[in-house]
Structure formats: structure tokens, C-alpha cells
Amino acid sequence: DGGITQSPKYLFRKEGQNVTLSCEQNLNHDAMYWYRQDPGQGLRLIYYSQIVNDFQKGDIAEGYSVSREKKESFPLTVTSAQKNPTAFYLCASSIRSSSTDTQYFGPGTRLTVL
């Protein structure tokens, strides 16, 4: 888990602003993911990427955008089109191998819209 970092830990956004959440991993993992978690709720997949320069929409991609220019980095932009972005955002990464498929999570970013 220590190999995945997210910043900032807390983020405040005014309505109409775009904000970017950072996610970096030094685990040499191929795949990276973004999840949204609302209070008392489960994990909802926003976007995921299986390889550099490629990514797929998850279940709730509207109002969000991502890029995967480097294997280590998978930033998430929350755009002004996202109507209710206040939530806990979790980044994760995983590697496909014969011995493990475990997904590891970063510490999360808590986004609040003012």
C-alpha cells in the first residue's frame, strides 16, 4: 500500500472549477483505477487504465476525465460538469501475474465543494 500516493489529502473546490487529483505508484503495476466513495456507501468505478495511453470508462465517468501518459501516474480531473463531486476519491493499482492479482489502494483524497 505504501507504494501508492495520492495528493492532496483534502481538497476544496468552488462550484464551476475544475480540480485535478494526483495518483502515483512505484509498484510497477500495469493497471490503475479511480473509485468514488460517498459516505456510508460502496466503491464506484470512475475510470480504469490497463496500459499506458489507454483507459476505459467505469460506471460513473460523466463529469470526470483522466490521462495515462506514464505508467506511474493516473491523474483524475473533476470537471465543472460533475454535479455533485463531494466525496472520498480512492486510487488503486494492480498487476496481473500468475501469483497475484491484488488491487492496492492509495490513502484517498477527500473532495469538498464549497
Place this chain on the structure above:
Amino acid sequence: GENVEQHPSTLSVQEGDSAVIKCTYSDSASNYFPWYKQELGKRPQLIIDIRSNVGEKKDQRIAVTLNKTAKHFSLHITETQPEDSAVYFCAAMPLSGTYKYIFGTGTRLKVLA
């Protein structure tokens, strides 16, 4: 589409008793089944996982059982302790193809002292 159902949504047990959480998956291609524990305000942490070629796996007080025919798997916690109180998520993923994990909706476990 792909789906993982998780029950119960909340579970309260007395300290020392056992707790069982069950998940049912829809995609028969699923072959990897992890369980995560999430404490309040923290990230989910893997506590145990199982592959489809194994029916049961144990790690101290935690065990997971898998029934591929019925497409369900369960988490068993024995001799529960207050520090086991958390939200538990199950997930399913196929071993080939997509890297996408399908998560259950979570179970809030409360261990009463």
C-alpha cells in the same frame, strides 16, 4: 451485466462470536475473489483472497470459502474482536482479459464488547 451481491449490509455480533458475510457473483468467468476491510476514513486493505482452483483458504481467524457451482463465496471471521469492526467488501474478477474488479456493496460489521 456483471454484478456482485453482498449480504448482509450490516452485522452485529458479540465479541468472541463468529461472523459470516456472503457474496454472490454473476460472471461465471470470475476466477479471483478478494476481500477488503475498510476502517472509518481509511483506505480498503486486502485481508484475504482466493482463486477459483481452491475451495477454501484460511489465515488465522479469517477464512474464505468458494462454491463455483453456485457462484458464491463467503468470509468467515472467528473469535471476533472489537478491532474487527469495519466495513468489509468482497470483489470478483476474471483472471484473463479485463482488469476490472466488480465490488460488492459492503457489510458494516460491529463487534460488541
